[in-house]
Amino acid sequence: MLFGKNPIITQTKVSEFAERLKENKIMGTKCKKCGQIYYPPRWACAKCLTEENEWVELSGEGKLATFTTLNVGGTKFEKDIPYTVGIIELKEDQNIKIMGWISNNIDRENLEVGMDLKAVPKTLEDDKITIELIKV
Amino acid sequence: MKKVAIVGLGHSKFGVRKDISLREMAYESVKGAIEDCNVGSVDEIEASVTGITSDEFAQQVVPAPIITDYIGMVGKPNVRVEAACATGSAAIMTAYSWIASGLYDIVLAVGAEKMHEAGTSHATEIMAMAGDSQWEYGPFGVTFPGFYAMLAIAHMAKFGTTSEQLAKIAVKNHKHGVSNPNAHMRKEITVEKVLDSFMVAYPLHLYDCCLITDGAAAIIMVSEEKAKELTDTPIWIEGIGCSTDTATVMERSTFTGINSTRKAAQMAYKMAGITIKDVDVATVHDCFTIAELLAYEDLDFCKKGDGGKLIDEGETYYDGSTPINTDGGLKSKGHPLGATGISMAVEISKQLRGEAYNQVEGAEIGLAHNVGGSGQYIFVNIYRR
Ligand SMILES: [Zn+2]
Numbered sequence: 001m002l003f004g005k006n007p008i009i010t011q012t013k014v015s016e017f018a019e020r021l022k023e024n025k026i027m028g029t030k031c032k033k034c035g036q037i038y039y040p041p042r043w044a045c046a047k048c049l050t051e052e053n054e055w056v057e058l059s060g061e062g063k064l065a066t067f068t069t070l071n072v073g074g075t076k077f078e079k080d081i082p083y084t085v086g087i088i089e090l091k092e093d094q095n096i097k098i099m100g101w102i103s104n105n106i107d108r109e110n111l112e113v114g115m116d117l118k119a120v121p122k123t124l125e126d127d128k129i130t131i132e133l134i135k136v
Numbered sequence: 137m138k139k140v141a142i143v144g145l146g147h148s149k150f151g152v153r154k155d156i157s158l159r160e161m162a163y164e165s166v167k168g169a170i171e172d173c174n175v176g177s178v179d180e181i182e183a184s185v186t187g188i189t190s191d192e193f194a195q196q197v198v199p200a201p202i203i204t205d206y207i208g209m210v211g212k213p214n215v216r217v218e219a220a221c222a223t224g225s226a227a228i229m230t231a232y233s234w235i236a237s238g239l240y241d242i243v244l245a246v247g248a249e250k251m252h253e254a255g256t257s258h259a260t261e262i263m264a265m266a267g268d269s270q271w272e273y274g275p276f277g278v279t280f281p282g283f284y285a286m287l288a289i290a291h292m293a294k295f296g297t298t299s300e301q302l303a304k305i306a307v308k309n310h311k312h313g314v315s316n317p318n319a320h321m322r323k324e325i326t327v328e329k330v331l332d333s334f335m336v337a338y339p340l341h342l343y344d345c346c347l348i349t350d351g352a353a354a355i356i357m358v359s360e361e362k363a364k365e366l367t368d369t370p371i372w373i374e375g376i377g378c379s380t381d382t383a384t385v386m387e388r389s390t391f392t393g394i395n396s397t398r399k400a401a402q403m404a405y406k407m408a409g410i411t412i413k414d415v416d417v418a419t420v421h422d423c424f425t426i427a428e429l430l431a432y433e434d435l436d437f438c439k440k441g442d443g444g445k446l447i448d449e450g451e452t453y454y455d456g457s458t459p460i461n462t463d464g465g466l467k468s469k470g471h472p473l474g475a476t477g478i479s480m481a482v483e484i485s486k487q488l489r490g491e492a493y494n495q496v497e498g499a500e501i502g503l504a505h506n507v508g509g510s511g512q513y514i515f516v517n518i519y520r521r
Contacts, residue, residue, distance in 0.1 A: 003275060004274045004275025004276070005274070005275060005276070005277065006274050006275075006277070007274050007275070008265075008269040008270065008273070008274035009269060009270035009274065012270070039386075039387075040270075040271045040384065040386075040387075065290060065391055066286040066287070066289045066290040066293075066391045067286065067289060068278075068282050068285035068286050068289060068337050068338055068339075069335075069337070069338040070277065070278070070279060070281075070282050070285075070336075070337050070338075071334070071335055071336060071337065071338075072256070072257075072260060072279065072281070072336050072337070073257075073260065073277050073279060074257065074258075074260045074261030074264045074265075074273070074277065074279055075257050075258055075260075075261045076261060076274075076277065077277035078257060080277060083277060085276045085277070085278055085282070086286075087286065087385075087386050087391070095389070097386045097387065098386065099271075099272060099275075099276055099278070099384075099386045100276070101276065112293075113289065113290065113293035113294075114293070130275060130276075131275075
């Protein structure tokens with residue numbers, strides 16, 4: 001199981017992230033020493049330079065902080081245009097932000113900064129999994 | 137630290153350069169810089185710093201030696217530096233520290249990039265991979281315009297900034313660019329033309345985005361003793377600020393500004409002993425119109441949220457109260473990544489010498505602001521005549 005539509009960096013200490021998505025869980029990491037929560041997850045804490053981290057489940061629920069619709073993609077995403085991606089700030093801690101594809105069930109015209117959205121895992125073909133932002 | 141001056145300015149024609157290779161374009165700018173001062177020949181230059189952002193664009197892994205060789209500096213010290221779209225400013229900072237420390241007295245900083253041959257789609261991908269390819273580009277395909285589009289959406293939502301205001305920035309920079317013979321696109325545009333143009337990444341239109349441009353720029357930097365021999369019009373580097381921000385955009389603490397700009401600016405103002413009110417002319421990093429608007433605010437030319445008002449009032453035209461991007465900016469002049477920071481130094485130096493195309497009367501202190509990526513690197517330099 002790999003994370004993302006066109007995985008580029010796949011060999012990582014946090015590859016478990018994608019496995020947990022498959023279990024319908026969006027995980028961050030938390031430093032056992034200082035308590036810092038990281039999303040995207042990190043193997044090591046940048047503050048303590050320690051690898052003493054644990055996985056923590058994130059609610060995925062939050063408010064849309066920003067978004068865009070791309071009508072030009074890089075070579076890898078040419079066949080996907082137009083596509084819309086956004087970033088939500090989580091309700092439990094607005095400093096934790098999750099990027100995801102805006103679900104096709106949401107009208108682009110109705111997208112508004114501050115609206116409630118939820119980040120959920122979405123399985124793709126070829127053993128890949130990604131994150132989608134859906135209406136609550 | 138020793139004082140450091142810029143004494144020689146060289147600038148190639150920016151544009152789609154089908155007539156010339158990367159090394160030849162760099163040569164054009166280096167020759168210009170040598171002829172611009174009394175250094176006489178390349179033999180007098182002790183060392184060089186080369187700014188090239190991408191091996192992919194260069195179609196050459198380890199691209200600096202092809203330039204070092206071509207300009208006749210074989211045998212002399214050279215390093216290649218890279219800081220995304222702020223590579224040219226990284227070259228200036230490196231050369232500055234070599235001279236300020238006393239290691240060398242005469243150093244060439246040359247920056248170049250040849251981008252158009254990659255084609256739009258591949259060029260978009262190369263630049264998108266300057267972002268975090270593990271967490272943002274690979275998974276979500278967010279391009280460079282995409283990141284700035286997200287900053288624009290957040291700014292519009294919080295402060296009511298409009299697409300018309302962004303368009304006015306493009307209109308201004310194109311107007312400035314008409315007078316610059318080295319600019320890529322020397323034509324005036326209108327707000328309507330911007331708003332009617334293709335939507336690249338909502339809310340950014342084609343005319344909100346800089347071009348894909350080939351070009352090179354070079355400056356000769358020297359110690360105070362050498363400056364007296366080589367020119368009557370030295371331009372002093374009084375402040376250098378450099379900061380960095382998170383690799384991913386989603387981890388930024390704000391989407392309505394670029395924090396690293398704020399940090400780099402404070403460092404530069406402090407080192408130069410000035411405030412923003414002392415700055416007479418500036419070049420800011422307008423890879424997208426929203427980037428210029430954010431720079432107005434993050435550099436403290438106006439309050440956070442008031443960037444739209446500043447352009448509405450026309451204050452950032454060369455004859456306004458706050459002249460910005462008098463050479464056409466990245467928007468009209470073009471943005472060959474490795475050359476841009478040095479091109480900015482060339483424009484500010486010309487302004488302070490009184491030799492600019494859109495001259496700001498009596499300019500004494502100038503500022504250059506260069507962003508790498510979407511804020512992963514920031515350089516703010518303060519220059520004084
Ligand atoms: Zn820690």
